[in-house]
Amino acid sequence: MIKPDATSKGYTGAILDQMIKAGFTVKAMKWTKLTTEQAGLFYDIHRERPFFGELVEFMSSGPIVAAILEKDNAVEDFRKLIGATNPAQAEEGTIRKNFAASIGENAVHGSDSNENAVIEGDFFFSKLERF
Ligand code: ATP
Ligand code: MG
Numbered sequence: 001m002i003k004p005d006a007t008s009k010g011y012t013g014a015i016l017d018q019m020i021k022a023g024f025t026v027k028a029m030k031w032t033k034l035t036t037e038q039a040g041l042f043y044d045i046h047r048e049r050p051f052f053g054e055l056v057e058f059m060s061s062g063p064i065v066a067a068i069l070e071k072d073n074a075v076e077d078f079r080k081l082i083g084a085t086n087p088a089q090a091e092e093g094t095i096r097k098n099f100a101a102s103i104g105e106n107a108v109h110g111s112d113s114n115e116n117a118v119i120e121g122d123f124f125f126s127k128l129e130r131f
Helices: 004-008 012-021 034-042 051-061 074-083 094-100 114-124
Strands: 025-032 064-070
Touching: 004 051, 004 064, 012 064, 012 074, 012 094, 025 114, 034 051, 034 114, 051 094, 064 074, 064 114, 074 094, 074 114
Parallel strands: none
Antiparallel strands: 025 064
16 A cells, blocks of 8 residues: 555655556556445554554545555565564655655555455455456
8 A cells, every 4th residue: 555645745656656566466456445444444453553643643634545456476576675563763764755755644655464464355355346
């Protein structure tokens, strides 16, 4: 997912370009905006964390791009491509180093396991929206 900070700053195209150049294939994609309730469901695992309210407010504050991306070893390679959660700790050349402002507003989301990638893909896309 490309998060609201990055879409509002006009980074969508540059981020997608970096993902595609890194070898990811787009299987599904949409431009949409989450309600606070939808953002809360998407990040349900963080519901008890102190930053949950801030996270849900931020994630529903503007449009996002949701996508299903395909590649061998996709979860691990995508997390390497996006870099550390806190952009101050992200490696040079990573998407968060290039485009993120802070730990809260960190430009992109990546699934953390194959299992969650399936759940998150199903959250955004029907079978008719995947090619
Ligand atoms: P994401 O799930 O968005 O890809 P991540 O897996 O790198 O990020 P998580 O630990 O899953 O990190 O946290 C989810 C999101 O919650 C982070 O991307 C960030 O936007 C927000 N977040 C995490 N820790 C903090 C914090 N200490 N303060 C504010 N926001 C935070
Ligand atoms: Mg995460």
